[in-house]
Amino acid sequence: MKILITGGAGFIGLHLxxxxxxEKIDVVIVDNLSSGIRERIPESAAFYEVSIxxxxxxxxxxMEKPDYVVHLAAQVSVQVSMKNPxxxxxxxxxxxxxxxxxxxxxxxxxxxxxxxxxVYGEPAYLPIDEDHPQQPIxxxxxxxxxxxxxxxxxxxxxxxxxxxxxxxNVFGPGQNAHGEAGVIxxxxxxxxxxxxxIIYGGEQTRDFVYVKDVxxxxxxxxxxxxNRTYNISTNTETKINELLTLMLxxxxxxxxxVIKTQREGDIGQSxxxxxxxxxxxxxxPRYSLDRGLQETIDIYxxxxx
Numbered sequence: 204m205k206i207l208i209t210g211g212a213g214f215i216g217l218h219l220x221x222x223x224x225x226e227k228i229d230v231v232i233v234d235n236l237s238s239g240i241r242e243r244i245p246e247s248a249a250f251y252e253v254s255i256x257x258x259x260x261x262x263x264x265x266m267e268k269p270d271y272v273v274h275l276a277a278q279v280s281v282q283v284s285m286k287n288p289x290x291x292x293x294x295x296x297x298x299x300x301x302x303x304x305x306x307x308x309x310x311x312x313x314x315x316x317x318x319x320x321x322v323y324g325e326p327a328y329l330p331i332d333e334d335h336p337q338q339p340i341x342x343x344x345x346x347x348x349x350x351x352x353x354x355x356x357x358x359x360x361x362x363x364x365x366x367x368x369x370x371x372n373v374f375g376p377g378q379n380a381h382g383e384a385g386v387i388x389x390x391x392x393x394x395x396x397x398x399x400x401i402i403y404g405g406e407q408t409r410d411f412v413y414v415k416d417v418x419x420x421x422x423x424x425x426x427x428x429x430n431r432t433y434n435i436s437t438n439t440e441t442k443i444n445e446l447l448t449l450m451l452x453x454x455x456x457x458x459x460x461v462i463k464t465q466r467e468g469d470i471g472q473s474x475x476x477x478x479x480x481x482x483x484x485x486x487x488p489r490y491s492l493d494r495g496l497q498e499t500i501d502i503y504x505x506x507x508x
Contacts (some may be wrong), residue, residue, distance in 0.1 A: 205229040206425070207269035209255050209302065210276030211248070212239025214378045215317070215370075219273065219418040220248055226422075231267045233260070234276065238379065255298035264305040271425055272306055273315045274299065277347075281321075284343035295346035296353070303357045313364045314354065315424050320371050320410070320434070320475055322348045329440070330476035333369070333432045351432070358430050366424040366484075371436035371475045375414030375495060376502040387411065387496070390447055391503055394454045404465025405444035408472045410436045413495035416488040423486040436475035437488050449493070453500050 206223060210216045211232030216239070223230050230248040233255065244250050251263050255276050277295050278284065284291035299316070306314050323331050324338030339345040357363045374385050380392035386409070393400040412435060420435040447460055480486050490498075 204271070205231065205267065205269045206271045206273060207231040207233060207263070207267060208273045208275060209233045209298075210239065210274075210317075212236060212241065212244050212250075213275060214375075215373060215414055215417055216275045217243055217377060218375070218414045219275070219421055220245060222415075222418045222422055224248065231263070231269055233263060243377075254294070256293050256301055258301070260301055261305050261308075264309045268309060269311060271313050271315070272302060272311050273317075273421055273425075274302055275317045277317070279343065281341045281343045284341055284346065288342040291342050291346050295343070296349050299350040300353055303353060303363065307357065307361045307363055311363070313366065313425065314357075315421060316350065316354055316365065316367045317421075318347045318351055318367050318369045318432075319344065320369055320436075320473060322351070322369065325470055326472060326474075329472060330438055330474045331434070332476040333434060333479055355430075365430055366428045367432040368420060368424060368435050368480075369432065369475070370417060371410035371412045371434070371473070373414055373417050374411055374499065376499050378414070386443060387446070387450070387499070390450050391499065394450060394456055394458065395503065397456075397458065399458055400447055400460045401463060402444055402447060402460050403463050404469065405442065405447075405462060406471075407443050407465065407469060408440040408474065409443065409446075410439060410474045411441055411446070411492050411495070412437050412488060413490035413492075413498075415495075416490050419489070420480060420484065420486045423480075423484040427484045427486075431479070431483065433480040433484055434475040434477050435480055435486075436477045437492070438474060438477045439492070440472065440474040441492055446492075450496060450500070453496055 212234035235254040321344035374387040378388040
């Protein structure tokens with residue numbers, strides 16, 4: 204089995220690559236290194252430094268002939284998408300279409316797409332299931348929703364098999380604390396820099412899912428589920444201020460956070476129903492927030508000690 208992973212040098216990608224290599228699966232990584240880390244790419248994985256919207260992608264498909272494609276590469280910054288909608292569109296929509304064209308041409312068995320809880324917008328009810336109305340509030344979330352629609356039409360017209368995975372708030376070791384990073388990595392960076400963490404609001408809730416569980420979810424989707432959309436989440440709500448309190452306790456520090464006004468456009472609550480993934484993908488998240496935080500902090504501490 205050979206799997207091509209776009210964005211394979213990024214945060215989620217590297218965890219997935221590690222898991223696949225342990226399973227003795229051939230891995231091909233495509234990444235333009237805009238945020239990926241070349242030094243962390245395993246030598247046993249084939250690597251191509253190229254953007255997914257580049258037409259030269261076809262040469263990689265022709266040469267490597269992957270059985271499966273996992274599409275993780277994306278422009279993920281909401282702020283960047285609002286400042287440069289065209290660039291966001293080219294990376295996220297045109298790039299996805301470029302991959303889909305080649306998947307059809309080279310008879311890829313399945314296309315797995317990393318989508319986002321952002322497609323739902325402000326929730327009408329909790330927990331959010333896959334049938335929840337989609338109301339994108341940024342060009343980033345719109346590009347994810349649009350890509351999903353292209354995938355479904357490719358499945359309809361070209362018999363392409365797919366799984367769309369909508370990730371909740373992913374966290375874990377290796378997540379960058381800069382740019383559009385997750386709140387956990389941002390808090391962690393502040394804690395170890397001994398600078399007061401900043402909370403915008405604090406009463407918002409999020410559904411945090413550990414990156415190793417996300418990698419397991421992708422792996423499960425390789426073998427299970429067909430032409431469906433799945434929430435990859437823990438189906439658990441955690442308030443941001445409670446999250447920080449827990450992190451400060453685990454890091455054994457008494458830093459006092461700076462409380463600021465909740466940012467405009469910030470969703471109040473989020474909790475994704477993962478029943479469909481549990482039943483159809485036969486996937487179960489193994490990490491609680493507490494366990495995932497402890498492992499992340501331990502790894503971060505050892506790395507910086």
